[in-house]
Amino acid sequence: MLTLEPTKTQLAIEVSNLKKVFRKRDGLRAPLREEWALKGVSFQVREGETYGLLGPNGSGKSTLIRILSTLLTPDGGTVRMLGHTLPEGERELRRKMGRVSVDAAFYKKLSPRENLLYAAQLYGLEPRTAEKRAMQILEQLGLESRRFGDPIEEMSRGMQQKIAIARALLINPPLLLLDEPTTGLDPKSRRDVQAFLEDLRAREGTTILLTTHDMAEAERLSHRIGFLAHGRLVAEGTANELKQKAGTESLEEAFIALTGEAFDEEELER
Numbered sequence: 001m002l003t004l005e006p007t008k009t010q011l012a013i014e015v016s017n018l019k020k021v022f023r024k025r026d027g028l029r030a031p032l033r034e035e036w037a038l039k040g041v042s043f044q045v046r047e048g049e050t051y052g053l054l055g056p057n058g059s060g061k062s063t064l065i066r067i068l069s070t071l072l073t074p075d076g077g078t079v080r081m082l083g084h085t086l087p088e089g090e091r092e093l094r095r096k097m098g099r100v101s102v103d104a105a106f107y108k109k110l111s112p113r114e115n116l117l118y119a120a121q122l123y124g125l126e127p128r129t130a131e132k133r134a135m136q137i138l139e140q141l142g143l144e145s146r147r148f149g150d151p152i153e154e155m156s157r158g159m160q161q162k163i164a165i166a167r168a169l170l171i172n173p174p175l176l177l178l179d180e181p182t183t184g185l186d187p188k189s190r191r192d193v194q195a196f197l198e199d200l201r202a203r204e205g206t207t208i209l210l211t212t213h214d215m216a217e218a219e220r221l222s223h224r225i226g227f228l229a230h231g232r233l234v235a236e237g238t239a240n241e242l243k244q245k246a247g248t249e250s251l252e253e254a255f256i257a258l259t260g261e262a263f264d265e266e267e268l269e270r
């Protein structure tokens, strides 16, 4: 079982009663309708801890990560990370956080090397050091070095995902926010990314908040897991605690028992 060093007791993430509403129209003339993506979510993540958020499509996982990444503003509640409160500490936090999501934006005509060097420049990193670090990460993630010069648009989604991870790690951030880091990856690439994250955590003590649809991944990587359903955190604990609480053998059964929701087949296969 994954355990945390007892010395790590500081909180890296404190989310309290977080709320987010989207206002939508179902047709041009239809009235505005409110959809609460987050209905008062609270949880805490300790320094060095990996916290996995599990939830079906539309449960609010990406919205939560986007708020913590400072890409969306909440409609209620508070967020404190690494001692900074949002929105006041936004600038500080952007320098201390790495974010990976499936919608990573790149200059698609340029190569991974060029994209990463551009990001390094934005971070104010020395180009040679940054390049060395980026290439090391990509090799560790299993991207062949002969592909480093190809335009990103010619690369598969899995490869692009690995480049997004390398970019997020250029600054070696103490906090990583990962929105479905392995969705869409083949089994070998998925294992490469998972092994990389375990190694990173062991070497650097990085705090990681990740969302996933993959029960095995959540169990392998997370010290604690939170179940999100319809914008609410309905249960949290270690994988074993959640199974015990639900009286089930597997995490998937625990999820269904505690949330009343099932992952559909397609999600489980991803």
Ligand SMILES: Nc1ncnc2c1ncn2[C@@H]1O[C@H](COP(=O)(O)OP(=O)(O)OP(=O)(O)O)[C@@H](O)[C@H]1O
Pocket: 022, 023, 024, 035, 036, 037, 055, 056, 057, 058, 059, 060, 061, 062, 063, 064
């Ligand atoms: N930009 C937006 N505008 C309007 N509604 C949105 C927006 N982003 C999310 N939503 C709505 O908020 C709810 C939560 O969406 P969110 O993307 O956070 O879920 P998720 O758990 O990440 O889902 P998935 O597993 O499919 O990525 C959904 O009902 C979604 O339609």
